[in-house]
Structures are given as C-alpha cells and as structure tokens.
Amino acid sequence: MxxxxxxxxxxxxxxxxxxxxxxxxxxxxxxxxxxxxxxxxxxxxxxxxxxxxxxxxxxxxxxxxxxxxxxxxxxxxxxxxxxxxxxxxxxxxxxxxxxxxxALEAVLEECRKARERAEARRRAARLTEEARWRSLGRIAEGVAHEVNNPLNIIVQAAGMVSDCLEGPEADALPDVAEVRDALRVIVKQSLRVREITRKLLMAGKGMDPRTGPLDVPAVVGRVLGLLQGRMEQQHVRCETDFPADDAARPHGSPLELEQIILHLLENALDAMPEGGTLRIRASIESAGDEAVYALSVADSGPGIDADILPHIFEPFVTTRRERKAAGLGLAVARGLAVKRGGTLDVAPSTAGACFVLRLPLEQPEN
Amino acid sequence: MALHILLADDEREFVETLAERLGLRGHHVRVVYDGLSALAEMEKELPQVMVIDWMMPGLSGEEVLRKVKAAHAGLPVIVLTGHQAVDDNGQDPVAGAFMCLTKPVAFATLLDAITAAALSSGEVRS
The missing domain is CATH 3.40.50.2300 (Response regulator)
Structure with missing residues (x-):
C-alpha cells in the first residue's frame, strides 16, 4: 500500500x-x-x-x-x-x-477502502482483458481455418503448375523463367499468410497448455543464445539480474515464456540498431494481496512514441512497416501472458522502452 | 522409393492436386474424402503412409487417427490441420501421429515428412 x-x-x-x-x-x-x-x-x-x-x-x-x-x-x-x-x-x-x-483510525479506514477498491479494479480489468483475448482466440480460430484451407489449395495448385514446367521441354517455353519465379512468389506469400494466422491464434489461444514451475534464467539464457549473433553485430551489451536460485518460481508454459521473451528481446534489439544496453531484471513483487514474479526487459533506444503507446499491444500495430513486420509480436506476447494469469505492460521509463511481464507464482503443492 | 500412400481430406481440390503431384514422383496414391472411407480404404489394402486432414465430415481426423493406431500401431499417420491442434485441457490430441503439419503446407515439407514416415515405419511419436 x-x-x-x-x-x-x-x-x-x-x-x-x-x-x-x-x-x-x-x-x-x-x-x-x-x-x-x-x-x-x-x-x-x-x-x-x-x-x-x-x-x-x-x-x-x-x-x-x-x-x-x-x-x-x-x-x-x-x-x-x-x-x-x-x-x-x-x-x-x-x-x-x-x-x-x-484520527489515525479514520486514515487507516480510508486506506483499507482504497485497497479494496484497487483490488476490485484489478479484478475487473483482468476479466475484461481475458475476455478480449478469448474473443480474439475465437476469431483467430475461425480465420485460421477459413483462410488456411483455401491457401493450402493455392499452394498446391501453384506447385502443380511448377511440376508441369519441370524438365527440358518446358525450358523451351517463352518466359518460362518468369513464370517459375511468379509461382515461387505465390507459394512464399501464401506461407507468409499462414505465419500471420498462426501468430493470431497463438495470441488468442495460447500455444502450449503444459504448464509448471518456470526456470526463467534458463529460458532467458536460451533466447539470448538465439540472438547472440545479432547482439554482437549491433554492439548491444546485456545485463541480467535474477533473484536467488531458491526464490519462488513463476507458473506458466516454458514454450510460451520463450516466445514472450523472444518477442520482447527482438523488439529491444530493433530499437538499438546503433548499439546500446539491454537490461533484463527479475524480482518477486507484491501486487495487491499476492506476490507475483516480475521480469523487466529494458532497452536504451529512443523509447516508445506517445501516439503509439495506447495501442502498442493491439494486433497489427507496428513501427516497422518498412521491414514488413506484421505487428503481432507484442500482441502474441501479451495474449500468452494473459492466458496464463499474468500481465504484460509498458513500464514508465525515462530512457528507452521498458516492458514488464508479471506471472503468478507457482503454488507449493498440498 | 515408390510408396503406397492413402490421402484423406474433404478439400477435393487440394487432395486431388496433391495426389497428382505425388503420382508425378512415382508414388501410388489413393484418395478419399472423409474419415469413414479412409478406414475402409485402409483395410482394403494397407498403405505405407497415411495423410489425413484433422477436420473432416463424419469421422474426424482425431477419431480416424485413434482407430488407425488401435488397428495398426505401426502405420505412420501424418496429420494436416487448418490450425494448431492443441486443445484447452492440456491434452495433445495428435499424440500418436508421426507428424502434424499446418496448412498451407509446402509440398517439399510434406514430401520429406512422407519419406521420413515410411522409413521410420513402426516408430511412433510418443
């Protein structure tokens, strides 16, 4: 309080x-x-x-x-x-x-009421948020099914034409090289659409319901390993700070946590093309009456524009249109966090952008 | 390596094109458009690999997969889904399938999967 x-x-x-x-x-x-x-x-x-x-x-x-x-x-x-x-x-x-x-008692009474109201607000916000992502999940499922089936037919039909254009006789046809290129483009772009529906689904429905206690430093380490080449190229330094090994662990799905961290770190690297520092910190925080695991990812880039800030977790919002980013990374990350009873927010920051993932703690058995 | 492949999918335009393309590569392909026919066709002559759609009219892919595995545990089944096949209860509904591929599937990927499935006959994804 x-x-x-x-x-x-x-x-x-x-x-x-x-x-x-x-x-x-x-x-x-x-x-x-x-x-x-x-x-x-x-x-x-x-x-x-x-x-x-x-x-x-x-x-x-x-x-x-x-x-x-x-x-x-x-x-x-x-x-x-x-x-x-x-x-x-x-x-x-x-x-x-x-x-x-x-009187002190009157002050304490006001504090108690404020705490209750804050709890009620948090619960209401949580429910609204969960409902939003559930409805996204249902829509995404419909879209994925209705879009992926015709897409699949397009891919195979284009492939069939490619098959017919194989071999030396086809080589003699006019413009055959261009036609083959065009077919490759059809297949490539169809697979790009599949990637988009896959991510939308992931945001709305989660990707792996097998949950348990999470070894966050290990997952962060794995993702840093994946991005090591890029970090060296961009001269980005990384500082990490985790609670002691015996601290409480968050509850969730390791695969989903990896996705969340991957999206956050990729965004952070995108924000620091000329080098900088990536800070990854974890701690146990108390929110209301319960403790949560908080993991923050901060970059030393230019920060987030005020106009985009209120929309940053919505699907298809991106600052990287020129790089053909679909704008699904943060939507996926937040959807996955919410699905497992957590939150993902932008933290106020004076320099760079800082995202905080909060996950419920693993409850001891019995 | 010419393989006996059984394809089951209610998207006719897809499955017929796919059969033709596999045929061009020397495989023997039979095509059915629903789950019940898939099981009937399988019993007529056992294929080396089955490729089944997850959402089929009548008998769903999930039921077909279960029945195939019960009758012929060693017959590899590749599942095609319109979207990821993970349900909300933490169950893996495609357990037992050799591989699960999301549509649209790249032909090369499917071809590799079919070859791998045939080579590993008898082995099942746990």
Missing part, C-alpha cells in the same frame, strides 16, 4: 507517515503542490490532500491529480472552517474528506 500525504504542516504529515510506515505501508510526504506533482509519476494507492496549501490549493491540485492519475483515490483533509472547499473537492472526484484533527 503506497500512501502520499500532501500537507504543509510538516510535523503532522511526517508523524502520520511514520505511523503508517509502522503498519507496513509505504508513506511519503509532499509539503506543497509543486512537490506533490513531481511525485505523481510514482504509483500511489491513495493520496491524502490538505485543502489549504501554499501556492496551488488542494482543490486545484485535485483536478490535476484526477487528470493525471485517474485511478488513485484522493481523500481531502480540511479544517472546520474549510468545509465549503471540502464539498467542492467531493464534487471534483475526491473519495471522502476527514476534518482535522484527524
């Missing part, structure tokens, strides 16, 4: 923060709006906001907070004479207000 207290009465704010920390929360203090705004980049679960602040006041700051972090709960703190402001704040989306002097 991460709590931000915005109040210019330093003694009150600091002591409240300390008491919350004693109860296992992470609490920080901002003395005015400027400080608070600078701290908004960090994720907060709840913000306690004094109505009366020097400079920009609490009600105006609330408006900015609502715009920048839609999900965070804000509870106003006000003196008895500032009730009208507190009411105004409630209209602007504050969750509640507490009048000063504030």
């Amino acid at each position: 991460r709590v931000l207290i915005v109040d210019d009465e330093a003694a009150f704010a600091e002591s409240l923060a300390q008491r919350l920390c004693l109860r296992g929360m992470e609490a920080a203090v901002a003395g005015d709006a400027t400080q608070a705004l600078a701290m908004l980049a960090d994720p907060w679960d709840i913000i306690f906001l004094d109505v009366c602040l020097p400079g920009m006041d609490g009600v105006s700051l609330l408006k900015v907070i609502r715009e920048r972090c839609a999900d965070v709960d804000v509870v106003m703190l006000s003196g008895a004479t500032e009730m009208n402001k507190a009411v105004q704040a409630m209209r602007r989306g504050a969750r509640n207000w507490l009048s000063k002097p504030v």
Whole structure:
C-alpha cells in the first residue's frame, strides 16, 4: 500500500507517515503542490490532500491529480472552517474528506477502502482483458481455418503448375523463367499468410497448455543464445539480474515464456540498431494481496512514441512497416501472458522502452 | 522409393492436386474424402503412409487417427490441420501421429515428412 500525504504542516504529515510506515505501508510526504506533482509519476494507492496549501490549493491540485492519475483515490483533509472547499473537492472526484484533527483510525479506514477498491479494479480489468483475448482466440480460430484451407489449395495448385514446367521441354517455353519465379512468389506469400494466422491464434489461444514451475534464467539464457549473433553485430551489451536460485518460481508454459521473451528481446534489439544496453531484471513483487514474479526487459533506444503507446499491444500495430513486420509480436506476447494469469505492460521509463511481464507464482503443492 | 500412400481430406481440390503431384514422383496414391472411407480404404489394402486432414465430415481426423493406431500401431499417420491442434485441457490430441503439419503446407515439407514416415515405419511419436 503506497500512501502520499500532501500537507504543509510538516510535523503532522511526517508523524502520520511514520505511523503508517509502522503498519507496513509505504508513506511519503509532499509539503506543497509543486512537490506533490513531481511525485505523481510514482504509483500511489491513495493520496491524502490538505485543502489549504501554499501556492496551488488542494482543490486545484485535485483536478490535476484526477487528470493525471485517474485511478488513485484522493481523500481531502480540511479544517472546520474549510468545509465549503471540502464539498467542492467531493464534487471534483475526491473519495471522502476527514476534518482535522484527524484520527489515525479514520486514515487507516480510508486506506483499507482504497485497497479494496484497487483490488476490485484489478479484478475487473483482468476479466475484461481475458475476455478480449478469448474473443480474439475465437476469431483467430475461425480465420485460421477459413483462410488456411483455401491457401493450402493455392499452394498446391501453384506447385502443380511448377511440376508441369519441370524438365527440358518446358525450358523451351517463352518466359518460362518468369513464370517459375511468379509461382515461387505465390507459394512464399501464401506461407507468409499462414505465419500471420498462426501468430493470431497463438495470441488468442495460447500455444502450449503444459504448464509448471518456470526456470526463467534458463529460458532467458536460451533466447539470448538465439540472438547472440545479432547482439554482437549491433554492439548491444546485456545485463541480467535474477533473484536467488531458491526464490519462488513463476507458473506458466516454458514454450510460451520463450516466445514472450523472444518477442520482447527482438523488439529491444530493433530499437538499438546503433548499439546500446539491454537490461533484463527479475524480482518477486507484491501486487495487491499476492506476490507475483516480475521480469523487466529494458532497452536504451529512443523509447516508445506517445501516439503509439495506447495501442502498442493491439494486433497489427507496428513501427516497422518498412521491414514488413506484421505487428503481432507484442500482441502474441501479451495474449500468452494473459492466458496464463499474468500481465504484460509498458513500464514508465525515462530512457528507452521498458516492458514488464508479471506471472503468478507457482503454488507449493498440498 | 515408390510408396503406397492413402490421402484423406474433404478439400477435393487440394487432395486431388496433391495426389497428382505425388503420382508425378512415382508414388501410388489413393484418395478419399472423409474419415469413414479412409478406414475402409485402409483395410482394403494397407498403405505405407497415411495423410489425413484433422477436420473432416463424419469421422474426424482425431477419431480416424485413434482407430488407425488401435488397428495398426505401426502405420505412420501424418496429420494436416487448418490450425494448431492443441486443445484447452492440456491434452495433445495428435499424440500418436508421426507428424502434424499446418496448412498451407509446402509440398517439399510434406514430401520429406512422407519419406521420413515410411522409413521410420513402426516408430511412433510418443
């Protein structure tokens, strides 16, 4: 639970923060709006906001907070004479207000409610996300079947013509070389379409339901091995950092994890054609009430354009159109993560792009 | 190496072209368009390799595969699917097939698979 207290009465704010920390929360203090705004980049679960602040006041700051972090709960703190402001704040989306002097129990109660709401939001978001990928799976299955069968006929028919153009008599036909080339193009492009339907299916339905505890460093090592040549060519350095061997392991499918990591690393290398550093870090993180395995992949490239960021996990979104990338890599990666109860997101980053894969931990047996 | 091959697929245009192309390479090919006929044709004269579609009317590829394996465990079967054949329950429905290829299948790949299947007769993918 991460709590931000915005109040210019330093003694009150600091002591409240300390008491919350004693109860296992992470609490920080901002003395005015400027400080608070600078701290908004960090994720907060709840913000306690004094109505009366020097400079920009609490009600105006609330408006900015609502715009920048839609999900965070804000509870106003006000003196008895500032009730009208507190009411105004409630209209602007504050969750509640507490009048000063504030009892610790009231603060803890607000924190508890904020945690419950955050849990409910996470569950709802998860369900929506799962439903989206399931529906993609159903569509992809239909598309794959309906497209691949005619495609198969096209490939064999083109092959049949190729067969008829074999041998010395055919060599004498006019333009035979061009016709043979054209047939090769038909087959090659048909197989490209198959690759696209295969990836769509993978994103929606998963690729291998055999799951178990994952040896993440081993899988990462395998993928790095595959990409070693490219990394050397592009002068990309790699730093890895994994939790100790005896740490909890995530649960999932090794083949799918390999695909996810492969897509993330290929994207990272694409972002660093002139060299750079690839950072792969794993840790056990707590999200809500449960712990998850978090694996981050960060590159030192130019980062992700703001216009593309909201769409980056959608199928057929690509920044590499000129290289004929279909734009399915991240869609596949996220689909596979969601299928196994995990998430894949872009993490806020000041330099380069950073993706974080979170997977549920393997539950000990019994 | 001329092989006796039995092809079963309800996509006639595909399977007839395929038969013709395999014929051009000296193989003896029989063609059927559904699962039941595949089993009947198999019993008339045992082929060296069977190539079956996964989604066929009547008896599905899965059932054909199971029945072939029950009657002639050593007869290699190559399965063709319109899409990957992994079900949601973690079962591998093509267990027992010599190989599973996704359509559209490159002819060279299928030809290699057929040759490999014939050579390894008796061996089954576990």
